[in-house]
Amino acid sequence: MTFQRAVALLSAAFLAFAPPSVALAQQAAKQKVVFQVSDADPAKWNLALNNARNVQAELGKDKVLIEIVAYGPGLGMLKRESKVEGRLAEAMQNNVGLIACENTMQNTKTTKEDMYGGIAYVPAGVTHLMKRQREGWAYIRP
Amino acid sequence: MTFQRAVALLSAAFLAFAPPSVALAQQAAKQKVVFQVSDADPAKWNLALNNARNVQAELGKDKVLIEIVAYGPGLGMLKRESKVEGRLAEAMQNNVGLIACENTMQNTKTTKEDMYGGIAYVPAGVTHLMKRQREGWAYIRP
């Protein structure tokens, strides 16, 4: 092994481990939080929406990514006739992601026609929450 | 210091920091999630079991490690006379770890005789949940 080759090899090996740190730095620049809603309790739905609004107020709307994932008994939060229906449009305008669980929908024979217009969908709410945690999002269960 | 020795030292130092990254890569290959059950509410117990089943259905049983930790008022989920007793055997057959908190058992004078056969035990449910989070498992509180 020549000297130059040793340096090149070590540098290459070293750089291979650098990306995570770079990713961490970017993540620090933009905070991320996912809220879980899995209770059939409109008070919890309001609390999740209040939490999202407060986080945006403190950190700045463009400094934080926010999602609210409704699944299981919490699916009702994002239905067309939801008790918090009046607040959903405002949340979407403020770039709060509203996400419903298709697994729960299938199990409860709920269709997209029954859901509030414009929301997003994931195949399973729980695996989405797992994914977000793996990606470094904070997890809050109001 | 000779050239070869310098390269060897740097390589050794570098490798000392490599294992976490290697572990992270393996972790990405196999997802991990721990569910907390701390409510005396059979609906929550069923939700946790449904969540586990849905995660396995979406990701593949051999692609994900799942544990359900019952503690505090949630301990009843894993008792012999549990309201979800009929589903516990199926969960164990599907390699869902069912784990009871010995702290809670002592505080409530519950013995292993009172618990569902074949489940696992940890000294304290909460410290186990902390350990799993440190190890990179996702945390879901249904």
Added chain:
Amino acid sequence: MTFQRAVALLSAAFLAFAPPSVALAQQAAKQKVVFQVSDADPAKWNLALNNARNVQAELGKDKVLIEIVAYGPGLGMLKRESKVEGRLAEAMQNNVGLIACENTMQNTKTTKEDMYGGIAYVPAGVTHLMKRQREGWAYIRP
């Protein structure tokens, strides 16, 4: 580039990435957990206090940092007339951080005069929980 300079550069670059790993090692030495209290339910307040006590008992009081963050409907836990008021002094003596959300206080016209003496305050409970998760604390929602 001389041999000595190459070694020096690589060492410097390597050390630049070392701090996170060093920080992780220290973090492993001292565990950290934050408990969220957001229910108006004294049973949950007692559970959070029990959890904190059990974690200290198992890990050792000087080996773990513990905070309890009360916000939303959980704020009542840390009020002067709290149903668990008798246990708050003990928790503080044991170095369990008791933290109230000022956002919730403003929304409910609650002043520090109404709160239990000696507790700590954060502008928003949720952003504090996000911060702790970013810093590697375990999150438990009893």
